[in-house]
Amino acid sequence: MKKAEIKLTIELDDQNVPEKITWESTDAATKEALPVTAFTLALWDHHYKNTLKIDLWTKEMPVDEMKRFFYETLQTMGDSFLRATGEKNIVEDLRDYCAHFADKMEIKQG
Known part of the structure; x- marks a missing residue:
């Protein structure tokens, strides 16, 4: 192994x-x-x-980078959850929340 x-x-x-x-x-x-x-x-x-x-x-660690770190962590958790469970609908909800989070934290998505 x-x-x-x-x-x-x-x-x-x-x-x-x-x-x-x-x-x-x-x-x-x-x-x-x-x-x-x-x-x-x-x-x-x-x-x-x-x-x-x-x-x-x-x-x-700068605050703006911490905000970005949390945003990207939430996004990648959605990717992992989708691969692990196949639960597409709830991952779409999480993506919507991530967009809301990015907007509130003034994070440029991309």
């Missing part, structure tokens, strides 16, 4: 606020750690039937 590993490294300041985040994967084309300014990780716990989640961002 093939295995892959994803590694996240978070450098914290003296108040435990993330200053730098990097990620790397054994399956990535490049083997170097790549910098990011935010990530969301959600895992499903089958035993307890709930989500384990971590959201982190660096203190340098």
Whole structure:
């Protein structure tokens, strides 16, 4: 069986606020750690039937980029949900909400 590993490294300041985040994967084309300014990780716990989640961002993450990050995360969650369930109608509703979110947050869609 093939295995892959994803590694996240978070450098914290003296108040435990993330200053730098990097990620790397054994399956990535490049083997170097790549910098990011935010990530969301959600895992499903089958035993307890709930989500384990971590959201982190660096203190340098601009608010406009955070808004865009949330918008794109919602969009890609719709893609994943459609692939996982085939529930096209509710994904169309989510897309409508994403357009509303983008409008309210003044995010240029594209």
